[in-house]
Amino acid sequence: MSAPKKVVLAYSGGLDTSIILKWLQTEYGCEVVTFTADLGQGEELEPARHKAELLGITPENIYIEDIREEFVRDFVFPMFRANAVYEGLYLLGTSIARPLISKRLVEIAEETGADAVAHGATGKGNDQVRFELAAYALNPDIKVIAPWREWDLTSRTKLLGFAEEHQIPIAKDKRGEAPFSVDANLLHTSSEGKVLEDPAEMAPDYVYQRTVHPEDAPNTPEYIEVGFERGDAVSINGEALSPATLLTRLNELGGKHGIGRLDLVEGRFVGMKSRGIYETPGGTILLMAHRGIEQITLDRGAAHLKDELMPRYAELVYNGFWYSPEREMLQAAIDHSQAHVTGTVRLKLYKGSVNVVGRWSDHSLYSEAHVTFEDDAGAYDQKDAAGFIQLNALRLKLLAARNRRLKG
Numbered sequence: 001m002s003a004p005k006k007v008v009l010a011y012s013g014g015l016d017t018s019i020i021l022k023w024l025q026t027e028y029g030c031e032v033v034t035f036t037a038d039l040g041q042g043e044e045l046e047p048a049r050h051k052a053e054l055l056g057i058t059p060e061n062i063y064i065e066d067i068r069e070e071f072v073r074d075f076v077f078p079m080f081r082a083n084a085v086y087e088g089l090y091l092l093g094t095s096i097a098r099p100l101i102s103k104r105l106v107e108i109a110e111e112t113g114a115d116a117v118a119h120g121a122t123g124k125g126n127d128q129v130r131f132e133l134a135a136y137a138l139n140p141d142i143k144v145i146a147p148w149r150e151w152d153l154t155s156r157t158k159l160l161g162f163a164e165e166h167q168i169p170i171a172k173d174k175r176g177e178a179p180f181s182v183d184a185n186l187l188h189t190s191s192e193g194k195v196l197e198d199p200a201e202m203a204p205d206y207v208y209q210r211t212v213h214p215e216d217a218p219n220t221p222e223y224i225e226v227g228f229e230r231g232d233a234v235s236i237n238g239e240a241l242s243p244a245t246l247l248t249r250l251n252e253l254g255g256k257h258g259i260g261r262l263d264l265v266e267g268r269f270v271g272m273k274s275r276g277i278y279e280t281p282g283g284t285i286l287l288m289a290h291r292g293i294e295q296i297t298l299d300r301g302a303a304h305l306k307d308e309l310m311p312r313y314a315e316l317v318y319n320g321f322w323y324s325p326e327r328e329m330l331q332a333a334i335d336h337s338q339a340h341v342t343g344t345v346r347l348k349l350y351k352g353s354v355n356v357v358g359r360w361s362d363h364s365l366y367s368e369a370h371v372t373f374e375d376d377a378g379a380y381d382q383k384d385a386a387g388f389i390q391l392n393a394l395r396l397k398l399l400a401a402r403n404r405r406l407k408g
Contacts, residue, residue: 004116004143006031008109010101010131013048015170017120019159020147021055022166024118027151032057033112035105038066039097040186040244054169063108067100068186072243075100075322076187080286081231081341082334083294083306084314089264091280091287092317093188098127099322102134106142116143123149126269130320137323180207186247188260188280199265199275210251210279214258214352221350223357224253226289228345231338233286247282254281258352269319285347285354292345292356296364302337309333 007024011017011034024032034057036048045064052062075096086092105117117135121127123146132144153159156177163170181193191207205213227235234240236249254260260281265273294303309330316327343361347354369379 003028004030004114004145006033006109006112006114007116007118007145008033008035008105008112008114009118010105010120011036011048011052012120013045013051015163015168016159018051018055018168019153019163020118020120021052021057022168023147023151023153023162024145025056026166028145030116031061031114033061033063033108033114035063035065035101035108037101037104038064038068039071039100040068040248041184043184051169061112063104065104067104068244069242071097071100071186072247076247076283077232077243078331078335079313079317080283080290081338082313082330083287083291083310084317085287085310086314086318087264087266089262090266090278090318091188091262091283092314093185093278093280093283094127094183094190095130095318095320096187096322097185098130098320099134102131103138105131106135106138109139109142116145118145118147121146121148124270124272125274126318126320129269130322133320134323182209184209186244186251187283188278190276190278192274192276196275196277203263203277207277208261208279211255211261211281212258214261217256217258217351221348222253222257223346223348224285225344225346226250226285227343228290228293229342231290231335231341233289247286250282250285252282253349254285254354255279257349257354259349259354260284261352285349288354288356289345289347290341292347292359293341293343293361295356296359296366297341297343297361298337299365306334306337 007028007030009017009021009024009032011021013036021032021034024030034048034052036045038045049062049064053059079092079096084092086095108114109117119128119131121131128146128149132146135142135144153162160170177194179195180191183190189210196203196207225237226233227238232243233246236246241249260279260283262278262280263275264278265275268274298306313327313330313334316322316324316330321327340363342363343359345356346358348357367379369376
């Protein structure tokens with residue numbers, strides 16, 4: 001690959017990406033554009049601007065953008081229409097953020113005339129795959145630089161030495177190794193590495209940042225109502241909210257009640273298993289609420305087919321294929337299924353749990369007349385069930401007769 005002339009870097013303002021910024025300048029002698037995304041990670045982003053300026057980046061080459069609404073509207077919500085859960089438990093909080101970051105990297109590269117993008121993902125993780133597959137899907141000619149796969153800064157000592165050599169400010173708390181690595185956005189917080197690497201050891205309480213311990217959550221349950229339109233949540237307790245505002249509110253509610261904690265050993269796309277601690281308070285409530293409204297508005301056949309498609313959809317998101325034709329095909333089918341997923345769900349939040357306790361909709365398929373244990377006034381003739389059972393039993397009876405005959 002020829003040396004890039006101008007690179008757009010996914011830049012957090014932290015020590016690692018600041019080292020990457022300076023490394024790009026010294027290794028390639030290229031111009032660097034920084035992109036810092038506000039995905040709801042809860043950090044002040046203006047220090048990233050100041051840090052970039054200290055490292056010689058001109059103001060017109062510093063991009064800091066609030067993309068929370070786009071993140072929830074165009075990435076989180078479509079995924080939640082699918083009820084996507086990876087390996088039965090993980091709500092894909094890190095996975096779903098990467099295609100949006102890559103999208104803006106590629107767009108900014110086009111706007112600024114850059115010929116490459118760069119990220120700070122390591123060569124052991126999934127994120128390198130997600131960033132790069134998304135970038136190539138959006139611009140097949142883009143160059144992608146992954147410094148962790150190229151440089152010889154293979155230890156904390158070498159990283160700090162490089163930082164000191166190039167006068168990169170090092171906060172006092174960055175001199176020692178952090179006890180674990182954190183990735184955060186509006187959907188979740190992910191913690192992994194260091195103190196969490198032994199899956200036999202319980203995660204220390206200080207790892208959890210968004211949720212109170214369920215045992216310390218309020219002793220009184222809280223009831224909320226989430227309104228849906230065509231599969232997307234649009235209100236809480238009757239108040240219409242934007243996508244990002246709604247998820248923020250659900251995070252507050254879930255965090256207060258200790259909802260959404262997960263200790264998971266997952267199978268990474270690159271082949272190894274890793275242990276992570278995830279906190280997805282609002283997303284856990286949202287998933288339960290969405291399934292609740294689907295229970296009364298979605299036909300059985302459509303619902304069961306969705307559940308069959310879901311693991312494949314979740315795997316595509318996890319593995320970085322958001323912009324693949326197969327994910328888009330699945331999304332079209334899923335979105336079609338949501339035409340009548342409109343109504344309201346009532347949920348009970350209590351001590352780490354969220355449960356549906358009521359649901360109603362003008363689009364409901366539920367018929368009390370058909371399921372009642374009381375007189376159904378002729379809505380359902382129970383004698384019809386006999387023929388239904390006999391037809392479904394026919395092949396089973398033929399199999400049993402054949403097997404009995406062969407045994408005899």
